[in-house]
Amino acid sequence: MKLSGLNIKKINLSDVDSNYSGQDILMKLGELYQYESGIYGYGNLWTKLERKVENIIIEELDKAGCIQVEFPKMQPKKVWEQSNRWDMYTKENDIMFTIDNNLGEYGLAPTAEECATLFGANRLPSYKNLPAIYYQIGDKFRKEIRTRGYLFRPRTFVMMDAYSFDKSEEDMKKTYQLMHNAYMNIFKRLGIFVVPTVSDNGVIGGKVAEEFQAPTNLGEDKIFYDRENHIGINQEVLTFDNKEEYLMQLGIKDINTLEEYQSVELGNNFQLGTRYSESMKLYFQDDKGKNSPYYMGCYGIGLGRIIAVLIENNVIRKEGKIEGFSLPLAIAPYKIQIVYKEDKEEIAKNLYEKLTNLGISSIIDDREGYSLGNRIKDAYTLGTPYIAIIGNHATSDTIEIEITKTGERFDQEISKIEELFD
Secondary structure, eight states: BBBBHHOOOOGGGGGGGGHHHHHHHHHHTTEEEEEETEEEEOHHHHHHHHHHHHHHHHHHHHHTTOEOOOOSSEHHHHHHTTTOOOHHHIIIEEEEEEEETTTTTEOOOSSSHHHHHHHHHOOBBBGGOOEEEEEEEEEEEEOSSBBBBBBBSSSEEEEEEEEEEESHHHHHHHHHHHHHHHHHHHHHHHHHOOEEEEOOOOTTOOSSEEEEEEEEETOOOEEEEEETTTTEEEEEEGGGHHHHHHHHHHHHHHHSSHHHHHHOOOOOOOEEEEEHHHHOEEEEOOOOEEEEOOOOEEEEEHHHHHHHHHHHHHHHETTEEEEBBOOTTOOOOSSEEEOOOOGGGGHHHHHHHHHHHTTOOOOEEOOOOOOOOHHHHHGGGGSSEEEEEEEETSSSEEEEEEETTTOHHHHHHHHGGGGGGO
């Protein structure tokens, strides 16, 4: 990509939000645009990073045998009335945005259990068709009264939501574990440390739920972590009358032995049981020819929140000052940024052409009137793991490379540039 085409704004890093620094950098660059509280437009960097995250999720879910589909974002009221959740989401908790016109009443999807159950029942009439897991990746809408942290809690966001169908409770639990393992693989590939955490099932329903919490001082949740068994419990669960049941389930005898962290929830899984199939009167034919309710699970991952965590976890601070952020090489949309002195433009363009031919995504700072120093400074704000610095000592054979995360610099032969990305 040619940086001149991105049209980023000039920013003063001393004015960046000290808490949500990475996202605020993107806001000031113009790569995030806030229309109003909780509603954003996304620029090139965010969009490409979202595709990277999305592809990792798709690859791992496909490995687990899940089937990608798409449900409507505008959902009829009558669908939600089948599960008796319309009033719950529009009156009791006031979560859903609604549309009322001469065609009828509709809700903008905050989640999709009802649509998924109808979809599954239409395709899975017999026990012979089970198990099945359907997933989608798309926009969700929620009436967050208190938005915070940019994409940590917005009103519109991109989410992966999946829905499983099984013929028995035992099979449902096996699918639940399958999805747990897939989630752990996803977060490992993304380079995010998460704690599987016992949680409340909330308005979704079901008896068993778990969250995937990423420890960060920017989070609004608090978890207690059992390091030996790598599992946690959400603080809110400890306020329940039946909290001892949860602690026994985890084998925790003394809460004081656990580590306490602030965290942010990146994913949530639920064992729904027959809550939706029975309330919506949707059944499959079992091996005895009788109608039986589907045992279901639902599973969600917030892509926007994942990207926010990735950016904030990789903010560069030197001597207490914020300089930018540096994304992990495996998921960075652009792997390297080329900066150069004006009299070294030919070397820079040749390098950019070579990287392009090798299929290595890169940025060349081709803006006119910028010094090498200013170009280096701006490179930190775009998250690239490497900077190719083409200054006084650069030749057509050798250039200087900086690792933006650490500031380490070394000479690199251009003929072997691809070795940086192995």
